[in-house]
Amino acid sequence: MVERDRDRVLAGAHVSRETAQRLDIYVEQLRRWQTIKNLVGPGTLSEIWSRHIADGLQLRDLAPDAATWLDLGAGAGLPGLVLAIAGHDRPDFRVDLIESNARKCAFLTETARLTGAPARVHNARIEQAIAAHQGVAVVCARAVAPLTQLLAWAEPLLTTGTVGLFPKGRDVQSELTEAAQRWRFVYDLVPSRTESEARIVRVTTLSRVDS
Template identity: 65%
Template sequence: MSDRDRVLAAAGVSRETAAALDLYVAQLARWQTIKNLVGPSTLPEVWTRHVADSLQLLDAAPGATRWLDLGSGAGIPGLILAIAGRESRPGLRVDLVESNSRKGAFLQETARLTGAPARIHVARIESVVGRFAATEIVCARALAPLTQLIAWTAPLLKNGTIGLFPKGREAQSELTAARETWTFEADVIPSRTDSSAGIIRISSLSDQLP
């Protein structure tokens, strides 16, 4: 069984969603030659390194329909979540924030082709994050250290938004560093795709330490 088939079987998606994810992967390969969207060495492992890694976030927030993905880049995880959750979560909407206009163009075209319930915002995070007060989940992958992610999303986290931030083996050290600046409640969800990685889930944020 191929990586693709294993990932799709584990996710339990419909034929239509599988076709949309196939289209996403094809678009990623095509645009990779124009704009370096992902690390070239990861492209042959796109289903395990990127698709499956993104899909696990849906299970980390069952029922959530309002998502915000920061520094979306190639749409990982935001666009993949929008494609995969469209059928299973009525009313799903994912807002993707990306400052690079060429990456934004990839996201716009791919969201249109796949019919993903995604809105693309080509802007800097700090200039738009305040618009998403009603967001249930904010996520970001391979974007910045946790301390910086909290600084960007503090207005949301203080208002009840949950933060889901995939991290590698540095998850615990980033938590320790962030607690030197911020007061918050968090846990680490073990990653299904990398035994040394985890998803930092921030469930509340009190304030910045003096």
Template identity: 50%
Template sequence: MTADAFRDVSGVSRETLDRLAAYEALLRKWQASINLVGRSTLDDVWRRHILDSAQLVPLLPAGTRTLVDLGSGAGFPGLVLALMGVPDVHLVESDSRKCAFLREAARVTATPVTVHNRRIEAVSPFPADAVTARALAPLGDLLAWAEPFLAAHTVALFLKGQNLEDELTLATKSWKMSAERFPSATDPNGTVLRVSGIARV
């Protein structure tokens, strides 16, 4: 997928596309020295990473302002969502080298984000409108990590693979929630899980 093909699918403005392109160029530059994404995915960054992240935008609650991205890594999906207009994005990442990349990407693209260079459990709690995570951990762990950021209206969006149903079965032993599944736009075996009404059993 090319940048222009991404724009056709996502409908982003030329200005947003230019900022995403600057992010993609920086990712390729830094990838040479630190492992930000799987090497095999570099040939298809716009689909495998940027579109994969951007597909969450229409699933966010209307008026989403504060978003917490758990285990941000190279910024997927959190930094992409910030680039696409979510105003108050918090990127949580324990790897200091990846945090350096995130801060530089935010600077280069003039995108205001807050980078938390610490383990998820060490971040002070605050309420968020949305919590996101991509390829990070089983659902039960994700819900436990998301718990300090949950308010009554909070929605969690998790990009999950083919083990989702097993993860849901296990998680519902400890958690009650309303779960909606949406087919991934980029992975035939993937699902975007949208979870609300999250509470411990």
């Protein structure tokens, strides 16, 4: 099952053989470190390709020309490290990963080294580190916080031209309703390829309701 998922995801993403090999290294590392640090939900390891890798790769297709990405609360590198691996062949490509957990940062740093991914790991809290990343093309976050909080963190970027890509599950409409009480934002909802009820919130402009 896992091998079939791998082949299907890689074929759909149209990645090179070298990128596929680097993603294999990532998966191997994730499985190894999972026994030490709970990087992803244990029940999702059997869906690593169809759920986790595919989730990261689909974001790439929503901003194919973007060369600089920022992943908030990078955790196990989903989606940020997957995006960096997929962008390895682009000389101008870079992903910055913000993660406050030192052990997760160790995983990200080691796996980026082994895969040669153009990723930089920042062991810091999001609210303290985000100001240093003005000018990135895309900011993303997966399974980190409600949309209202994500917009608050990303405000310095989303008000200056950065695009936000935030995968959300079946509660996306309630999160949008809550966020609209505090924020004015232009967005569209992109259906997820990995879960029928999930959506990716693509935010292009942002301002405060009271501004």
